[in-house]
Amino acid sequence: MIIDLPRFIAAERPSWTELETTLDRLQAQPDRQLALDEAQRFHLLYQKVSADLGRIATFASEPELRRYLEALTARAYAEIHETRERGRRFRPARWFFAEFPRVFRRHVGAFHVSWIITLVGVLFGGFAVMLDDEAKEAVMPAMFANHLGDPAKRVAAEESSAGDRGAGGHSTFASQLMVNNIGVSIKAVALGLTYGLGTIVLLFYNGVILGLVAIDYVLAGQSVFLAGWLLPHGVIESPAILIAGQCGLVLGKALIGHGDRAPLTARLRAIGPDLATLIGGVAVMLVWAGLVESFLSQYHQPVIPYAVKIAFGCVELAVLSWFLGSGRAKDGAPGAEEVRA
Amino acid sequence: MNSELRIRTPEGIAFAYQLAGPVARCMSWSIDLVVVLVLGMTVNTVLAKFGIISPDLASALMTVSYFVITIAYGVCTEWVWRGQTVGKRIMRLRVMDAQGLRLQFHQILMRNLLRFADLLPGCYLVGGAAMVLSRRAQRLGDLAANTVVVHIAKHAEPDLDQLLAGKFNSFRQFPHLEARLRQRATPDEARLALQALVRRDHLEPEARVRLFGELAAHFKTLVAFPPDAVESLPAEQYLRNVVETIFRPRTGVEGKVGAVPAEAV
Known part of the structure; x- marks a missing residue:
């Protein structure tokens, strides 16, 4: 022709x-x-x-x-031929308050695995410090060198220091905390590419450090100081790291594909938007945790009574639990998927 | 590692994208690294001015800004420029969906965040190994995000005016046979003939005579021009006539179509 x-x-x-x-x-x-x-x-x-x-x-x-x-x-x-939803206009409030908790609940099984691994690490770290005085020096990274000494002495020093301890450096400290913690979260997600093994190791190691520090303070009789120091920021920071671990485990599970007959590309395509949502939510949580740790957690009694700090931490934990779990009943409702970005 | 990504639509249309190799991607990444460093230093210089008002705030903003620039640079540029960063633009590379579908924001975010795993244990060793071993030259971040990086081919057409200038084409007397030649010659055959002429001076005289003879003989089997028009033609001139006939812009054709949309190639 x-x-x-x-x-x-x-x-x-x-x-x-x-x-x-x-x-x-x-x-x-x-x-x-x-x-x-x-x-x-x-x-x-x-x-x-x-x-x-x-x-x-x-x-x-x-x-x-x-x-x-x-x-x-x-x-x-x-x-x-694009079967995924067209990108909608990004609405930050709806994304954070509706989409993020919904995606969290969709993969809540991986979150449970995440906290169980961390708990095993906490127990390991706790037993290690109870059984071996040198465990702290052996395991603790350099950035936590200030926790190597006697907890009772540190508490005494913290409580006796007068005035604004971090005067002139709160913002810098907060920014360093945010950058470090978000970096750790990104690592936790990226290590999911090792079929989840890297994420498991990171979560376990994180738990070990937490266990070492916590049990060390408890054994030294400083439980109230510990709660007042860790709770205000820890109730947000730790779940954020656990959610990052959740992301890594979801990624690892998609790579392994156990029980899922879809091809690898389809499995990864299916979880992509969820991982992006979760890691975005984690970043927001860690910004808040960084601000609280720098501007509140570093003040101790008598500047701020421990009861106030512990109460603040408990309120945060209650709000976070409600925030992440409150829409559970609606998840199966018709139209729930429409909110996905 | 394949050099091409072939996509065949249900309508039977096939496209081929040339996959970007490790060297081109490494150069692109190096350029982006320089851009990030310059950007970071520039922002830090500006933020340092805030130190007069609050040294603490300035220091905090500098810490956060460098971190944000490092991560957001790749995400933002690839989203706004549809799969390209400064380095990729210079190296003529583009990120695209591995199935040829629309590139989505979460794909860009994931491939940039998961870069950490590719960087391990240093100097992109894991990512580089994954690219070499992958069928589609994908690093781990690309595998997880289902993306590929393709080379945007630059189809520079040779200057036919220069190549064929001043030569009389005896085929023009037979427009119906010219049309038949254009219809019967495949794109590969046409390009082969063109390349033979373009590289004429790089060929040994004997090899050139043999090559042109074989090509002319082949094109003679496609369309038989009247003997009196071609019998005295040397093989090289016959080939020039063929190329001129196939590639010559015709009245009413040139300038009729739009430019190839950049985001689709």
């Missing part, structure tokens, strides 16, 4: 232009939904352009035209 090229282009060009315009519009307005007649027209144009490309594909003499039609068809293909 010989094509009269000028006539072919003249006849088909309006369709190409219309398809290109539609694609540009969809690209410019990602949250725009096509009406039924628009969608039908869009599909018809895609088929026409595909057919035109099929006709021109064997023509050696029109490489530019072929590339143009190939590119146009590729763009339309990406829109037509």
Whole structure:
């Protein structure tokens, strides 16, 4: 078949232009939904352009035209065959208050595994410090060197220091805490790529450090100081790290694919939006935890009574529990999935 | 590791994207590293001015800003520029969905956050090994995000005016046979003939005569021009006529189509 090229282009060009315009519009307005007649027209144009490309594909003499039609068809293909939801306008409040807890609950099994691994680490660290005085020096990283001494002496020093202990450095300290903790969370997620093993090791090690410090203070009779010091920021920081571990475990589970017959790419495609939501929520939680740790946790009795700090921590924990678990009844309700970004 | 990512649509149309290799990606990453460092230093210089008001606040903002720039640079540029960073633009690379579908924000976020695993134990060793072993040249972050990095081919057409200038094409007397030649020659055959002419001066004289002879003989089997028009033509001139016939822009065709959309190639 010989094509009269000028006539072919003249006849088909309006369709190409219309398809290109539609694609540009969809690209410019990602949250725009096509009406039924628009969608039908869009599909018809895609088929026409595909057919035109099929006709021109064997023509050696029109490489530019072929590339143009190939590119146009590729763009339309990406829109037509995309089964995931179109990106909606990002609404931060709805994302954090509705989407984040819903995704957390969707993968709550991995969260349970996450805290169990951490708890095993806490118990290990606790027993280690009870049985071996040198355990702290052996396990504690350099950044926690201030916890290597006698807890009772540290408490006495903290309580006797007058005035604003961190004066002039609260913001810097808060920023360092945020950066460090968010970095650890990203590592916990990324290590999920080791089929979850790296995440498990990180959670366990995190638990060991927590256990070492906590039991050391308890054994020294400083339980009230410990609660007043850790609770205000720890009730947010620790769950945030656990949720990051949850992400890593979800990723590891998708890679292993046990009990899921979908191909690897489909499994990873399915969890991608959830992982992004969870890690975003973790970042927000850790910003709050960093601010609390720097501006509140570092003040001790008599500046701020321990009862106030412990009460503050308990209130935070109650709010967090309500926040993450309150919509459980709605999760199965019709339309719940629509809120997904 | 394949060099191409082939996508076949249900309508029977196939596309091929050239996958980016480790060297091109390494160079792109190096450029991005420099951009991040310059950006970080610039922001820090500006934030340092706040030190006059509050040294603590300035120090905090500097700590946070560098961290944010390190992570957000890749995410933001790839989202705004549809899969490209500064380094990728310079190296003509693009991140795209591994199935050719729309690149989504969460894919960009995940491939950038999971970079940490690719960097282990240092110098991108894990990521580099994963790329070499992967069928689609994917690092671990790409595997998890279901993305690939492709090379945006630059199709520079040779200057035909320069190549064929001043030569009379005896085929023009037979427009119906020219049309048949254009229709019967495949894209690969046409490109082969073109490349033979473009590289003419790089060929040994004997090899050139043999190559042009074989190519001319092949094209003669596609379309038979009248003997009086071609019998005195040397093989090289016959090939020039073929190339001129196939690639010559015709009235009413040139300038009719739009530019190839950048985000789709």
